[in-house]
Amino acid sequence: MATMQAITYCRICEPLCGLEATLADGRELIQLRPDRDHPLSKGFACPKGIAMTEVQNDPDRVLHPLRRRADGEFEEVSWDVALSEIAEKLNAVRRTHGGESIGWYFGNPSTFSYSHPLWMNGFMAALKSPHVYSAGSQDVNNRFAASALLYGAPILVPIPDLKRTDLLLMLGANPLVSHGSLISAPRIKDDLSAIVKRGGRVVVADPRRTETARAFEHLPVTPDGDAWLLLALLNVIFEEGLEDKAACAKQASGAADLRALAKDFTPESTAARSGVPAEKARELARELAAAERAVVYGRTGTCLGRYGTLTAFLIDAVTLVIGGLDRPGGAIFGAAPVRVEELARMSGLATYGRTRSRVGGYPDVLGTFPAGVMAEEITTPGPGRLRALLVSAGNPILSVPGTAVLEEALGELDLLVCIDLYVTDTGREADYVLPATTFLEREDFPLPFLQNHITPLVTWTEAVVPPSGEARQEWEIIDELARRMRLSIGSLLPQRLAYRLGVRPSPRRLIDLLLRTGPYGDLFGLRRGGLSLRKLRANPHGIVLGEHHRTGTLRRRIQHKDHRVHLAPPEIRAEIERLATEPEPSPEYPLRLIGMRELRSHNSWMHNAPGLMRGKREHAARLNPKDAAEYGIEDGSRCRIASAHGSVELPVKVTDEMTPGTVAVPHGWGHRGGWRVANAAGGANVNELASADPADLEPLAGMAHLNGVQVKIFAVGQGVR
Numbered sequence: 020m021a022t023m024q025a026i027t028y029c030r031i032c033e034p035l036c037g038l039e040a041t042l043a044d045g046r047e048l049i050q051l052r053p054d055r056d057h058p059l060s061k062g063f064a065c066p067k068g069i070a071m072t073e074v075q076n077d078p079d080r081v082l083h084p085l086r087r088r089a090d091g092e093f094e095e096v097s098w099d100v101a102l103s104e105i106a107e108k109l110n111a112v113r114r115t116h117g118g119e120s121i122g123w124y125f126g127n128p129s130t131f132s133y134s135h136p137l138w139m140n141g142f143m144a145a146l147k148s149p150h151v152y153s154a155g156s157q158d159v160n161n162r163f164a165a166s167a168l169l170y171g172a173p174i175l176v177p178i179p180d181l182k183r184t185d186l187l188l189m190l191g192a193n194p195l196v197s198h199g200s201l202i203s204a205p206r207i208k209d210d211l212s213a214i215v216k217r218g219g220r221v222v223v224a225d226p227r228r229t230e231t232a233r234a235f236e237h238l239p240v241t242p243d244g245d246a247w248l249l250l251a252l253l254n255v256i257f258e259e260g261l262e263d264k265a266a267c268a269k270q271a272s273g274a275a276d277l278r279a280l281a282k283d284f285t286p287e288s289t290a291a292r293s294g295v296p297a298e299k300a301r302e303l304a305r306e307l308a309a310a311e312r313a314v315v316y317g318r319t320g321t322c323l324g325r326y327g328t329l330t331a332f333l334i335d336a337v338t339l340v341i342g343g344l345d346r347p348g349g350a351i352f353g354a355a356p357v358r359v360e361e362l363a364r365m366s367g368l369a370t371y372g373r374t375r376s377r378v379g380g381y382p383d384v385l386g387t388f389p390a391g392v393m394a395e396e397i398t399t400p401g402p403g404r405l406r407a408l409l410v411s412a413g414n415p416i417l418s419v420p421g422t423a424v425l426e427e428a429l430g431e432l433d434l435l436v437c438i439d440l441y442v443t444d445t446g447r448e449a450d451y452v453l454p455a456t457t458f459l460e461r462e463d464f465p466l467p468f469l470q471n472h473i474t475p476l477v478t479w480t481e482a483v484v485p486p487s488g489e490a491r492q493e494w495e496i497i498d499e500l501a502r503r504m505r506l507s508i509g510s511l512l513p514q515r516l517a518y519r520l521g522v523r524p525s526p527r528r529l530i531d532l533l534l535r536t537g538p539y540g541d542l543f544g545l546r547r548g549g550l551s552l553r554k555l556r557a558n559p560h561g562i563v564l565g566e567h568h569r570t571g572t573l574r575r576r577i578q579h580k581d582h583r584v585h586l587a588p589p590e591i592r593a594e595i596e597r598l599a600t601e602p603e604p605s606p607e608y609p610l611r612l613i614g615m616r617e618l619r620s621h622n623s624w625m626h627n628a629p630g631l632m633r634g635k636r637e638h639a640a641r642l643n644p645k646d647a648a649e650y651g652i653e654d655g656s657r658c659r660i661a662s663a664h665g666s667v668e669l670p671v672k673v674t675d676e677m678t679p680g681t682v683a684v685p686h687g688w689g690h691r692g693g694w695r696v697a698n699a700a701g702g703a704n705v706n707e708l709a710s711a712d713p714a715d716l717e718p719l720a721g722m723a724h725l726n727g728v729q730v731k732i733f734a735v736g737q738g739v740r
């Protein structure tokens with residue numbers, strides 16, 4: 020057996036670590052190892068990246084198109100049959116109800132492909148359908164909405180300048196496990212440690228004493244209390260005159276209004292809601308204001324509560340007010356070697372609130388509506404009713420709120436098609452399951468992450484192995500489906516031009532064009548040594564474009580007419596008003612449920628890799644010893660957790676890492692799909708505890724309420740109503 024090595028990068032999560040693949044006979048993946056020559060990950064990769072070999076070679080993978088038979092079982096069919104039938108069915112729906120009754124849900128892994136979202140967007144634009152949904156409303160759309168309000172530009176999202184900061188206040192993120200999100204830094208643990216080594220601090224606000232909190236300074240908080248805490252920080256900074264007056268005057272409009280809005284949120288009046296004692300909040304505010312270089316950063320823990328957009332907004336507002344926005348060591352705006360912002364704007368993708376959802380009236384975020392309205396969009400009669408749905412690289416039945424209701428609604432569709440590596444928990448409800456290639460089976464370019472690399476980097480990878488079985492890349496599937504439906508896709512200008520000229524543009528050509536005409540491009544020979552696809556192919560470990568991102572670019576990139584950060588838009592005023600009248604939690608549900616991520620899980624899709632499931636891993640709830648004693652629950656025993664919306668049964672780990680009054684449960688468990696190891700692992704679908712009611716979504720971005728859900732808990736056997 021001849022073996023060879025190939026260099027690529029991991030596309031499971033955001034650090035995009037370099038990997039070295041060992042192949043047999045040039046086609047079979049034998050092993051993945053960390054790439055020691057990658058300029059940023061430098062020999063680091065986590066267990067999930069290494070275990071991708073097991074996903075790649077998983078005997079449970081779907082390798083041929085599947086069609087549901089009359090008896091409910093799946094049968095293999097050819098691509099030709101599957102695509103012709105799907106095209107025909109979609110066209111029938113279109114003829115009868117219009118293109119606006121066809122929807123798409125794209126899941127988290129789609130973002131890691133450069134081609135899949137481009138073609139999906141083109142397809143949906145050609146159908147003129149508003150029914151585009153994604154994992155974003157369970158993840159990050161609040162962040163984009165906040166940027167739209169602050170900067171007039173939804174995709175202008177700052178990253179914390181870890182390499183130069185002295186004080187990082189981190190809310191609701193656990194990068195020692197998640198490896199960082201909305202920031203790409205493969206050695207993030209080292210970057211955080213380096214802050215402390217150079218005399219700085221990392222403060223981790225989290226209801227759980229997480230891996231990250233333990234390694235740095237833990238600030239215990241109450242779930243869903245971040246907006247109160249941030250307003251209290253602003254209150255102290257303004258009341259004590261600690262704000263960076265020059266920054267407020269130069270960068271922002273509305274600082275005085277923000278000051279007035281924060282006036283009633285004293286540390287004393289907010290302590291009960293935020294969980295942070297008044298003295299502690301005061302001290303933190305003063306330290307942030309006094310630090311030479313400080314930054315506030317928040318991630319999913321601050322996104323999935325009832326005030327996600329407000330919280331994301333306040334995170335940047337605090338950073339600006341202490342003089343840290345667009346400054347070294349603060350929150351900086353990364354640049355990319357392709358003109359991502361212009362591109363998104365020109366192709367009409369960088370939108371917020373341009374349209375509203377039929378159900379719930381939620382504003383679109385980057386052209387998507389909250390996945391939390393999908394079920395009712397399917398079941399609500401009238402024009403624009405959702406009747407056919409394509410799901411790619413997503414498993415909404417385990418990831419969106421109120422999954423039992425969604426599952427029932429999916430059964431009412433005329434057509435459900437899933438494009439995935441597996442028959443997922445969602446796929447088992449589908450009429451067709453189409454086999455997708457893994458990331459190792461496709462070439463790629465980290466288009467949406469370029470601006471998030473803490474050290475500016477650009478990479479390209481070729482496919483490492485040929486597609487297994489009959490697996491195809493998503494863009495090829497979409498292109499072929501569109502052809503059979505006689506749809507002309509192309510949401511980007513170059514794509515559109517090419518289609519008009521009768522050429523079918525490939526994503527690879529598109530990227531070459533964008534690179535060569537980008538800020539570092541070779542301008543087709545005019546700039547010697549500039550970037551082109553050819554140059555990237557010759558540098559498989561990636562090319563570092565500089566030590567740091569440039570600062571001082573914000574004014575130019577803000578899309579508000581006055582080129583200032585808007586600190587008190589009406590949407591935010593309304594949210595602060597809502598916050599001020601937020602009812603106390605109900606005593607019937609005395610505990611708050613939060614999520615957590617595990618090192619050897621990745622959302623819902625890596626529980627079938629035996630290497631990650633070793634050691635009798637099981638799905639469990641985490642509970643503080645005080646609460647355990649109060650509810651008569653012993654470590655290792657089973658409990659039932661109930662909310663107003665549903666209940667689940669799980670074993671309990673009693674641990675003082677939990678703040679009293681909170682329960683943590685990882686999501687993405689409780690499998691019933693076409694996977695043997697994952698199904699056997701058991702567990703429960705925690706999203707059954709979340710509300711399926713569209714009215715319960717966060718108003719500004721339609722964020723799912725998955726953190727801070729009110730629950731009660733019982734020892735199993737003690738009964739629950």
Ligand SMILES: Nc1nc2c(c(=O)[nH]1)N[C@H]1C(S)=C(S)[C@@H](COP(=O)(O)OP(=O)(O)OC[C@H]3O[C@@H](n4cnc5c(=O)[nH]c(N)nc54)[C@H](O)[C@@H]3O)O[C@H]1N2
Binds near residue numbers: 440441455
């Ligand atoms: N309670 C709770 N719920 C949550 C969260 C939480 O913190 N708490 N987090 C939310 C977040 S942040 C996210 S991102 C979502 C994720 O939600 P989803 O994106 O809906 O679900 P995933 O579990 O990521 O499923 C991804 C699917 O893509 C498939 N896949 C992997 N690679 C590829 C590929 O290259 N092509 C194709 N076609 N398929 C592929 C996998 O097999 C898997 O079935 O979950 C959200 N849900």
Ligand SMILES: Nc1nc2c(c(=O)[nH]1)N[C@H]1C(S)=C(S)[C@@H](COP(=O)(O)OP(=O)(O)OC[C@H]3O[C@@H](n4cnc5c(=O)[nH]c(N)nc54)[C@H](O)[C@@H]3O)O[C@H]1N2
Binds near residue numbers: 032320321727
């Ligand atoms: N190993 C692993 N890595 C992953 C993933 C995975 O599933 N497994 N998923 C990837 C994905 S899709 C994403 S989006 C990223 C997410 O990246 P992170 O957001 O860094 O990941 P989490 O571990 O979910 O961290 C959220 C933290 O918020 C805390 N929290 C919950 N509620 C609140 C609250 O109300 N306030 C505050 N302040 N904190 C709260 C939780 O206790 C938790 O520690 O991780 C990515 N990386």
Ligand code: SF4
Binds near residue numbers: 029067069
């Ligand atoms: S942290 Fe792990 S899963 Fe994420 S990119 Fe790196 S190797 Fe892949």
Ligand SMILES: [Mo]
Binds near residue numbers: 127154158
């Ligand atoms: Mo995510």
